Amino acid sequence: MTSTPDTDIVARPASRRYGGLALTGLASALGAAVATALAAAPAGALGVTFEIPDGGETIPVAGFAVVTAFFSVVGVVIAAALLRWSARPADRFLWTATALTALSLIPPFLAGAAPATVATLIALHLVAAAVMIPALTRALRSRSA
Incomplete structure (x- = not known):
């Protein structure tokens, strides 16, 4: 019976x-934050009001970047947790991020905006989502292989 010495096993730190x-x-x-801000700015210039009816406040373009950056970092934390505790982190992240994206599409309908x-x-x-999900899925695939 032969055994493999531990020194032959190389793990990625x-x-x-x-x-x-x-x-x-x-x-x-950062790319997602910039992309949403760059997409929101022309929409506002074309007359789309980002006014929330309940409070009467208008969402500034910088607000889109900040919120996008925050929730993107939450996605990175989810990806790191899946890399640590899942046998198939890329697949699990793809499903989780897609489901969370679908859920994030509901509040705009409930806000009562134009x-x-x-x-x-x-x-x-x-x-x-188009920026974050593919990038993190690819990163997870390359790190879990």
Whole structure:
């Protein structure tokens, strides 16, 4: 009976696995924040009001970037947790992020905003998801292999 000595087994250091994921995630979060702000600005210039009827407040373009960055970082944390505790982190992240994106499309309908505002808010959610989900899924696939 032969055994493989422990010195023959090479594992990727945890700091490299999570550090690379964090770097990819933060860069993607920045990209998603910029993308949503760049998409919101022309919509506002075309007459879409980002006014919330209940409070009468208007969402500023910078607000889209800040909220997108925050929830993108939440996505990076979810990805890191799945990398740590899941046997198939990329698949689990893809399903989780897709489900959370679908859930995020509900509040714009409930806010009572104008139809153009609702459509733009949904589009902005999808822009952020289109940046974050593929980037983190690819990063998880390369780190869990």
